[in-house]
Amino acid sequence: MIHIKVLLVGKTKEAWLEEALYEYMKRLSPYIQFEFPIFKDEETLERALEKEKHVILLDPEGKRMTSEMFADWLFSEIEKGASHVSFAIGGPLGFSQKVREKYPLLSLSSLTFTHQMARLILLEQIFRAFEIKKGSHYHK
Amino acid sequence: MIHIKVLLVGKTKEAWLEEALYEYMKRLSPYIQFEFPIFKDEETLERALEKEKHVILLDPEGKRMTSEMFADWLFSEIEKGASHVSFAIGGPLGFSQKVREKYPLLSLSSLTFTHQMARLILLEQIFRAFEIKKGSHYHK
Numbered sequence: 001m002i003h004i005k006v007l008l009v010g011k012t013k014e015a016w017l018e019e020a021l022y023e024y025m026k027r028l029s030p031y032i033q034f035e036f037p038i039f040k041d042e043e044t045l046e047r048a049l050e051k052e053k054h055v056i057l058l059d060p061e062g063k064r065m066t067s068e069m070f071a072d073w074l075f076s077e078i079e080k081g082a083s084h085v086s087f088a089i090g091g092p093l094g095f096s097q098k099v100r101e102k103y104p105l106l107s108l109s110s111l112t113f114t115h116q117m118a119r120l121i122l123l124e125q126i127f128r129a130f131e132i133k134k135g136s137h138y139h140k
Numbered sequence: 141m142i143h144i145k146v147l148l149v150g151k152t153k154e155a156w157l158e159e160a161l162y163e164y165m166k167r168l169s170p171y172i173q174f175e176f177p178i179f180k181d182e183e184t185l186e187r188a189l190e191k192e193k194h195v196i197l198l199d200p201e202g203k204r205m206t207s208e209m210f211a212d213w214l215f216s217e218i219e220k221g222a223s224h225v226s227f228a229i230g231g232p233l234g235f236s237q238k239v240r241e242k243y244p245l246l247s248l249s250s251l252t253f254t255h256q257m258a259r260l261i262l263l264e265q266i267f268r269a270f271e272i273k274k275g276s277h278y279h280k
Contacts, residue, residue, distance in 0.1 A: 016159035023156070067252040092280040109249035111265055112207040112279065121261075125251055139252065140232040 003084045004126065005035045005052065006119055007045055009091030017116055024123040031130060036119075042090055046099045052086040055103045057095055058118055062105030067139060071129035087122060089115045143224045144266065145175045145192065146259055147185055149231030157256050164263040171270060176259075182230055186239045192226040195243045197235055198258055202245030207279060211269035227262060229255045 012018050025034050039045035049055050054077065065073065077085060087106075088095070092115075108121050131138035152158050165174050179185035189195050194217065205213065217225060227246075228235070232255075248261050271278035 014160070014163070016156040016163070019156035020154070020160075023154070064250045066250050070251065108251060110204045110206050111210065111248060111261070112268065113261070114264065117261070117264060121251070121253070121257070124254065124257060128252065 001083075002032045002078060003035070004032050005037065005084070005086040006122065007037050007039065007048060007052075007086060007088040008115060008119060009039050009042055009045055009089070010115065011038055012116055012119070014116065017120060020120050021123060024120075024127050028123075028127055028130065032126070034123075042093050042095060045088060045090070046096060049086070049088060049099065049103070053084045054082045055086050055088060057100065057103050057105050058087060058089045058108060058122065059095060059100060059105040060107055060110075060112065061100075062107035064107050064110075067125060067128050068132060070125055071132040074126065074129045075133060089118050089122075091115060141223075142172045142218060143175070144172050145177060145224070145226040146262060147177050147179065147188060147192075147226060147228040148255060148259060149179050149182055149185055149229070150255065151178055152256055152259070154256065157260060160260050161263060164260075164267050168263075168267055168270065172266070174263075182233050182235060185228060185230075186236060189226070189228060189239065189243070193224045194222045195226050195228060197240065197243050197245050198227060198229045198248060198262065199235060199240060199245040200247055200250075200252065201240075202247035204247050204250070207265060207268050208272060210265055211272040214266065214269045215273060229258050229262070231255060 012021070021036075028034070037048070039048065074085075108118055113121065128139050152161070168174070177188065179188065214225075248258055248265075253261065268279050
């Protein structure tokens, strides 16, 4: 079982978003146990990162990958023994420079998304990574 | 009133996605009238494009923009008099080379999304474009 944490600033407000996240969590439940800790601001979230083993920050200046690259990267981390992976999504202020220099940065797009939607996109990419690995028709 | 069509292959299956699309349509209803024609395959959709005035294809090889660039582009088109803009999202097969050479191509990300989710991301970017234009706090 792989443990994936998605650390986030601010609550999920929309009902449809909760439903969408739940749908992907359910599909991934045979392989992944998710946790979604919510923090009141970036500062509190950044302090919490110190306790995490394997941190990736979602950041506009981060590395841009294709879904295949993301799948390869995720599974190579898992094979190296990373059973706990933590993705952090900042709020409107973004992360501090200090934290941005400490951890690898990943960008979902050159477009700006709501941090709520970033969470959904990330979950769908993790689900897609498993489907790519299986060679299913989901990722044609 | 601006008319935006999003032409798509295949139905929206998920209830949460319908809800999310409805939410953005509602927020944009003072400015934009949306239409979402659904086609059974790429071929039928491509034929329908011939009747559209102003077509943009969502394509993995398309131009990548920031949200600010997208907003600038959208409003410059509107100011040039494009009161009807049609975005087309392909299905699993993608568009034919012939059609890809005919229209401008836009990419939402280097990642692959479901075409359903692409529709949601597109709507959120259109909403964001209006908020950028207004100078609101939505796009911080």
